[in-house]
């Protein structure tokens with residue numbers, strides 16, 4: 547099959563105007579041509595208006611929360627959001643499973659080929675076993691109190707055993723992991739040469755907890771009946787307080803980064819050279835109605851990835867919709883950057899950059915057509931069609 551568009555974005559090499567991509571029946575890239583280099587029969591080429599890029603990598607999702615679509619109130623802040631999730635438990639397994647299946651169909655339709663997915667339960671495991679999409683599952687451990695660390699690891703490891711596929715043990719966020727739990731995760735990660743994904747600085751209260759032992763998170767922990775007396779604030783930001791204990795992890799994905807400042811970025815990049823920064827702009831708009839300062843991360847040469855987060859905190863599971871929101875707020879960011887973040891960078895984090903993430907001979911990245919652009923800028927009506 548031969549596909550052509552106004553531009554081909556191979557990602558690993560510069561865009562090719564009116565380029566042509568040849569793929570076999572299985573979607574493996576056979577050749578990439580500039581219009582001058584193509585010597586075959588042009589009548590076999592399918593021409594499109596727009597750009598062709600590799601399949602998207604969604605590095606942050608919670609498939610198991612898909613049944614909460616539209617159930618939680620928008621714009622109420624992270625603290626209230628967590629409370630609402632707690633209150634809305636009680637769906638039947640049937641509802642949960644069918645919502646997961648639908649969510650996956652939506653991701654495939656939107657050109658997503660690989661997902662980093664958070665799990666607290668085994669609800670999504672059966673769907674993942676079908677291998678319709680490539681999944682890496684992050685089994686999330688929760689335990690603010692050090693006395694909970696052993697039990698949290700035990701629960702996590704039993705889930706990990708049930709998972710038929712790739713996965714890691716990870717923390718949810720600095721504010722839900724004691725140093726004892728962090729040290730257990732660190733050791734496990736070192737032994738398994740594993741990758742970590744953690745929610746980071748989604749609200750200012752996360753920093754407040756670690757710097758001053760104050761704020762809404764502390765109040766919420768108390769309301770949940772969790773003993774907080776033992777907790778000594780480190781005096782540093784939540785990010786620094788947690789990362790310092792994660793010395794043996796290889797790649798670390800930091801998700802959200804809505805309240806991350808310059809000094810945190812510098813500190814983190816020096817601490818570990820394999821930090822990946824994931825933005826889920828629509829979830830930020832949904833929950834906190836505020837976007838991270840993405841140009842600041844670009845200025846600091848951060849490796850940026852894109853996630854959709856869950857349907858509990860988003861209107862849909864579309865990487866293109868995330869990119870559109872970024873483009874709207876930060877028009878100076880180029881399409882080439884946005885495409886790199888949502889394809890090759892995500893693949894590199896998941897360790898599958900040799901198979902997907904860029905249009906290169908021998909890879910099987912999937913092909914997306916993005917149309918309705920303003921030149922090479924995304925706008926509100928830009929859309930994605932999965933070609934392969």
Ligand SMILES: [Zn+2]
Pocket residue numbers: 606607608664745801855856
């Ligand atoms: Zn999340």
